[in-house]
Amino acid sequence: MSAPSLPGSVRAGASSIPIGALAPLTRPGWVEAGRHLLAGLELAVRDVNAAGGIAGRSLRLVVRDTAADPQRAAAAVEELADQGVVALAGEYHSVVARAVAARADALGVPFLCSSAVLDLLADVPSERIARLAAPQSRGWRLYADFLLGAGHRHIAVAADPGVYWASGVRILREHLAPRGGTLVELDARVLAPAAVRDALVEQRATALLLLVGFPEPAVSIVRSVRGDPRLAGLCMGAPAGQPEFAEWTELLGDDGAAIPFLRYLPERLTPLGVRVDAELREQLGEAPSFVGLEGYDTITVLADALRSHGVDRARLAEAWPCIAVEGTRGTIRFSRAPGANVWQWASAPIQVADRDPAEAGRFRVLHVSA
Known part of the structure; x- marks a missing residue:
């Protein structure tokens, strides 16, 4: 012993x-x-x-x-x-x-x-x-700034329940509202992917953020939206970072490209x-x-x-x-920033990136933290 x-x-x-x-x-x-x-x-x-x-x-x-x-x-x-x-x-x-x-x-x-x-x-x-x-607030505010800079003011989120997703919705809404942006929440527990797609058309959203589990329902929602010509100009995003991983491309192929996400890398x-x-x-x-x-x-x-x-x-x-x-x-x-409960690497790098439609294995950096 x-x-x-x-x-x-x-x-x-x-x-x-x-x-x-x-x-x-x-x-x-x-x-x-x-x-x-x-x-x-x-x-x-x-x-x-x-x-x-x-x-x-x-x-x-x-x-x-x-x-x-x-x-x-x-x-x-x-x-x-x-x-x-x-x-x-x-x-x-x-x-x-x-x-x-x-x-x-x-x-x-x-x-x-x-x-x-x-x-x-x-x-x-x-x-x-x-x-x-x-921290999530720093990254997701940067993501909201990226959306605003790209001209998106009417944004929808397909959201699952849970503390992490609810926190993300709150951060985005609080950052977008004073800057002229609106956020419409679509309950992914209730709405099937086809219903999410139809709600986007009805709401005239220009961007959809996937605040949902992976692979499902994220994969089914992406396929449904990509397959609808009414939403050809819609920007889809995944701030939680799902497209970073190879499994995203394995499941979605070309449909998984040009979906901006947060990654924690420097230039x-x-x-x-x-x-x-x-x-x-x-x-x-x-x-x-x-x-x-x-x-x-x-x-x-x-x-x-x-x-x-x-x-x-x-x-x-x-x-x-x-x-x-x-x-x-x-x-x-x-x-230790004011109000922070733990020790934090304050300057941890953040990017908004996506997978290049011309080559899914290559990433494009779209926006970076100051």
């Missing part, structure tokens, strides 16, 4: 430093996003260990599948905390990340969230939680980012998404924190404001 874990630290005499890694690796989670996230985490761990590890000790990922289930994720946090991980990393789904943050904070385990964007990642202020991804990757992008491409057998780079940056940050503050959980949580490390997408520093 192994010795019990020491609270707040790595087990005495341990040869490696364990980090809990959380990602959606099975349905109904977004499996492709989880696979890219884990690939980035794993590549960064290999790089850290190849460079000598942390004071001669290797990093070790202890991976748990969240499957987009908040309760399953919370249980995984408890298990990983009992096993003595020094910190938690990862997660893609916002509602799941909130559950992870709450349980991690209660158990005193630092958590660096890789990819979830919901503004209120934690209900109460926490010194233990930090996030790499830009140019850092030299580190160029190398990591190439290595992830080889590892995954396809072009890596921004989520893979978020995974790599997560371990880069944690390794820097471990070097400067050690493996004790309480001390490690004090590292966030001290971080200044070169990642794949820029220099990462954390701050």
Whole structure:
């Protein structure tokens, strides 16, 4: 029988430093996003260990599948905390990340969230939680500005229920209204894709945003709209980022092109980012998404924190404001904005991009953050 874990630290005499890694690796989670996230985490761990590890000790990922289930994720946090991980990393789904943050904070385990964007990642202020991804309000306001700049003032959304989608609708409406834009909400639970299509014609919307699950009903709505000549000039968008992943094109083909979405990349990757992008491409057998780079940056940050503050959980949580490390997408520093409950990379890059109709495997950058 192994010795019990020491609270707040790595087990005495341990040869490696364990980090809990959380990602959606099975349905109904977004499996492709989880696979890219884990690939980035794993590549960064290999790089850290190849460079000598942390004071001669290797990093070790202890991976748990969240499957987009908040309760399953919370249980995984408890298990990983009992096993003595020094910190938690990862997660893609916002509602799941909130559950992870709450349980991690209660158990005193630092958590660096890789990819979830919901503004209120934690209900109460926490010194233990930090996030790499830009908050949803920042990204979706940028998306609203892109729509306005393209001349769209009458916008419809096909929305599923849920905290993340409802938050997106609120952000868009509040940003569009003072600038002359209107937002019409179509309930995707009630309206079949054909009914969504007909409502767009009736409402005379010039843009439709897909705030719905993938692959369904997103794929069916896109096909229905693309097949209707009355909506030939309609702009479709997916701010949540579904077109970033190869599965989008596999299911939709040419119909999936020219649908703008948010991605969290700079105009140019850092030299580190160029190398990591190439290595992830080889590892995954396809072009890596921004989520893979978020995974790599997560371990880069944690390794820097471990070097400067050690493996004790309480001390490690004090590292966030001290971080200044070169990642794949820029220099990462954390701050606490007014009203923010967690440490945040304030300058995380954001783009609005789409897939080029002339070549679906190529992305076009349409709008960037200042």
